[in-house]
Amino acid sequence: MSRRINLADQKGRNTEITFAGFVKKPSVKTVTKEGKAIRTLRVLKAPANTAFEGLMKRFGDAEKIADAILKEDPEIDLYLCGKFIESSTKLYLDKNLKPVFKLSRVEKVFKPDGTLVEERPVKESASNVLLETPVRLSGKLFPKKDLIQKFVLGKKYQLSHSNGLTFDFLFNIAKELEASNSLMLVGAGAKGLEPLVFQDGGKAYRAFLEGRTNGEKYCLIMHLSNLELKGVL
Numbered sequence: 350m351s352r353r354i355n356l357a358d359q360k361g362r363n364t365e366i367t368f369a370g371f372v373k374k375p376s377v378k379t380v381t382k383e384g385k386a387i388r389t390l391r392v393l394k395a396p397a398n399t400a401f402e403g404l405m406k407r408f409g410d411a412e413k414i415a416d417a418i419l420k421e422d423p424e425i426d427l428y429l430c431g432k433f434i435e436s437s438t439k440l441y442l443d444k445n446l447k448p449v450f451k452l453s454r455v456e457k458v459f460k461p462d463g464t465l466v467e468e469r470p471v472k473e474s475a476s477n478v479l480l481e482t483p484v485r486l487s488g489k490l491f492p493k494k495d496l497i498q499k500f501v502l503g504k505k506y507q508l509s510h511s512n513g514l515t516f517d518f519l520f521n522i523a524k525e526l527e528a529s530n531s532l533m534l535v536g537a538g539a540k541g542l543e544p545l546v547f548q549d550g551g552k553a554y555r556a557f558l559e560g561r562t563n564g565e566k567y568c569l570i571m572h573l574s575n576l577e578l579k580g581v582l
Contacts, residue, residue: 352547356508356535357483358522364515365479368506368571391434397446399426406446461579474546474553477537485541486522486558490531496557500574504554508569523560523567532557532572545573 357363379387397403404414404423417423441449454471478484491499510516526533535556537543544553554573561568 354478354508355480355483357485357541358518359486359488362518363483364518366515366519367509367511369509370504370506391437393429393432393434395424396426396429397442399424399430403446473550476549476551477543477546480537482537482539484535484537484545484556485539487534487536487541489534489542490529491534491557492531493559496532499578500555500557501576501578502557502572502574503576504573506571506573508558508571519569520562520565520567522558523569524562526558526560526569527562532559535571544575 352368353365354368355363356366381387394400398407401414404417405411407423408414408417414423441452443449455468456471457465458467458469460466496502508519510519535541535545535558537545545556546553552575554575557572557574559570559572561570
């Protein structure tokens, strides 16, 4: 599914650009003996009362659970276990395995050595990629070798043109980036240094543009990262 981003180049020219992610199709196709295609189905492993947490609440400790499993099958609900799941909705449970309707989300900040530094309420961020103020190329270049040693690149989207003008716009950006053999930080704000949020309530990401060309063809990829690599001192 394609989405749009309001993007400005270093000269201050901006336009709405389409971007989308692509899932690599497997090169091997699995079929049955009859040659029919195999499809993936989701099945219910266990309801809450027969999962480990439910058994702990019922029996009290792991040893008693093990003894009960040897004598009977308390971990299996013969009516529900193995049922096919067509649709699902995320539901939070409390320690008594009862539905929770009011949540307080907490964000934990850790040092590189794993020490907890701070707990704070999670900020609900608003999307900032399709505002009147465009997302900008910051001008900050990161050589490819340095970038992959500094950030974990978890997602990527390909930027695409919708007409001849947007083709020239993206082609020139891709060509300049390819010549520099670097990726450029792109972001929100007046200087393009602020993280990008792609949907209301979503995570904030640092974004880096990579450009490639082949004759009159181009490929402009936006790599996303929300995790920075740091050494432990």
